[in-house]
Amino acid sequence: MRLVILGGGESGVGTAILGKKKGYDVFVSDFGKIKGNYKEVLIINEIAWEEEKHTEDLILNADVVMKSPGIPDKSPMIKKLLAKGVSVLSEIEFAAPFTDATIIGITGSNGKTTTTMLTHHLLKSAGLNVGLGGNIGKSFAWQVAENNYDSYVLELSSFQLDGIINFKPHIAIITNISPDHLDRYDYKYENYIDSKFRITMNQTEEDYLIYDADDEAITEWFKTHTTKAKLIPFSLTKTFSEGAYIKNNKMEISINQEEFTMDTAHIALEGKHNMKNAMAATSVAKLMQIRKATIRESLSNFQGVEHRLEKVLKIQNVQYINDSKATNVNATFFALDSMNTPTVWIVGGVDKGNDYNELMSLVREKVKAIICLGVDNKKIIDVFGNVVDMMIEVDNMNDAVRMAQRLSEKGDTVLLSPACASFDLFENYEDRGNQFKQAVKNL
Incomplete structure (x- = not known):
């Protein structure tokens, strides 16, 4: 062959x-x-x-x-x-038949890396022999060839799911869906949504689909489609007899007649979107029969993901935050939503058909200055030019950070959350984030 x-x-x-x-x-x-x-x-x-x-x-x-x-x-x-x-x-489809491991597959427009890392952390802390792969770290196929894991937590992009035929995770998660990569889907949002839902297409009654019940695209899809998998929803606003939700500042999860509760104040990750990531990951831990005490401990000591709302340094009482992994508007929405201080926002790069108007109310409320870091910033300037007091264009990270320092004062936050791909000025989002961190350290 x-x-x-x-x-x-x-x-x-x-x-x-x-x-x-x-x-x-x-x-x-x-x-x-x-x-x-x-x-x-x-x-x-x-x-x-x-x-x-x-x-x-x-x-x-x-x-x-x-x-x-x-x-x-x-x-x-x-x-x-x-x-x-x-x-x-796709690599996932090729490799899956060569392992008998339990597969947990995680997809979504945002939050999938954090959810994947947190899920892996929960299972590994409980002593499970578990691999981490897919869109992050060592490739799944490589690990199937060289390791003998009992289970895998895989972060799966829509591109990876496009190339599957028989692949089926025992537990699937869809963190959320918002427009992204539409250039690859004939600029049709519904094609991209269908692509994400391929994660559950081969699942049976024995399998589970964990999903965000607050997400418009997901709830719309369920109106006209079905899956055989057992459904486990999570939500910030609704409650369920089977699923996960937040009530009175407590995360409550009920799965297979088992209850789990935890005070949200003890969860290491901050922000509403991270409560959702925590609910999704904890639902997996419950399905994998991890002890409650282990889950609580792991949720309280998880370190988060590099380049995702990563606190870099505080200089002269200004907090610098690296969110270079925010390569679309929805990710940046989460970042701005979690800001509690006046913010100097560094944004820009290669635009994937972004609609910046979704950020308008947050920018009005929280952003005092915008630094455009991209080759072509016209769209950003057109949308926000009259909304903030200061709008500056730069073409390298050092200038962006130095400018941000000049525009910020005590108690402010400087946030790199580009809402765009990085390929105009950087090798990738990691390179962009690392350059930001280095420039902050050089201040």
Whole structure:
């Protein structure tokens, strides 16, 4: 069986290692450059590869193709493969049949990384032999090849879910849905929503779907669709006989006739959106029969996720916060919503069809100055130009941070929450966040 892998990044190389181990004839092809460390792994494992080109003869003879999430279905090579009837899968679909582990799959427009990390933290703290992968860390396929975990917590993007056929998590979570990546879905929001719900398409009555019952897109979907999975909703405003909710500053969870309560003041994560992430993760812990005391302890000592509302430093009584992971408007909405002080907001980058008007009331209420950090800031200036007193454009992180220091006074917060992708000025959102942290430390 010939396995061709398009894309020589984390998921591609992980799939190559698993494929080789399972006896496939493996070939990796990347239209760009393959990073040195990945190249080394391919060479050591004697896996054939090419970079900066796709040689059709070596690709179209595949029995199965794994494409990296970054490659759109519309690309010419994918079209040719599909026309030939070659099955094109995501890494998750390829790897899942090779493990008997219990899979917890987490998707959503925002909050999925925090929920994934928190869920993993809850299970690991309870002594479970559990792997963490998908969209973060070591690729799922790589771990299936090299480790023997009893369960996996996987963060799954819509792109990864687009490439599944039989994949089914035992427990699925949809944290929320808001418009994102619409350029990949013919600018149709409903296509993106359907893509997220693929996480539950193969689930049976034995499986569980945990979801945000306050989310408009999710509740609308349920009006015209069904899933076989047992439903476990969570909400900040509603209460359930089966599900999770907040009442009188307590998180209350009722699953399979078992109750769990915890004072929200003792949960390490702050902000309303993080209460939702905590409810989702705790619901998984309850389904996995983790002891209540262990859950409480883990929720109170969880450190949070780098680049997500990460407190960097307080300088002259101004708090600097790195929320570089906020690559869409909805994520930035959560960030601004959790600000309790006058805020100098650093925003901008590559816009994915953003509607900034959703942020208007929060900006009026909380933001004193805006620093635009992007190559093209026209949309941001058009929307907020008359709303804040100060609007400044910069083209590098050092200037952004120095400017923010000048515009802030004691008791303020400087928030990097770009609401955009980072590829105009940075390698990725991590690079953007790290540059911010370094610039703050240099003040």
